[in-house]
Amino acid sequence: MVIPERIKILFKEYQIEQREGLHDGADDLYGQICYFDEKILLNSSCSEDQKKATLIHEIVHGLDEMYGIDLKEKQVEKLGNAFYMLHKENPNTFERGDVV
Numbered sequence: 001m002v003i004p005e006r007i008k009i010l011f012k013e014y015q016i017e018q019r020e021g022l023h024d025g026a027d028d029l030y031g032q033i034c035y036f037d038e039k040i041l042l043n044s045s046c047s048e049d050q051k052k053a054t055l056i057h058e059i060v061h062g063l064d065e066m067y068g069i070d071l072k073e074k075q076v077e078k079l080g081n082a083f084y085m086l087h088k089e090n091p092n093t094f095e096r097g098d099v100v
Helices: 048-067 073-089
Strands: 006-009 012-019 031-034 039-043
Touching: 006 048, 012 048, 031 048, 039 048, 048 073
Parallel strands: 012 039
Antiparallel strands: 006 012, 031 039
8 A cells, every 4th residue: 555645535635744743732643634624644753554544544534524424533443444454454455457
């Protein structure tokens, strides 16, 4: 999995940026989705695995917002981790050219 420069979620196209010192005022963050600015921010200090897992987590937030699913944070965490592990354990399944 390569972290792209942008990703499209329904009609919104989110820029993906890596930044140092990402926090919500009190706590450091692995990542954050900014719905109005259409950005997904990833903490550049994290490992590559953590950045990828965080990107999927933020994508789940984006899907939740766009489709009005109303997931709780714990559900987003579990789905994000599940999708990341699915990809990590089956990498060729999601590579370009392998989709039938």
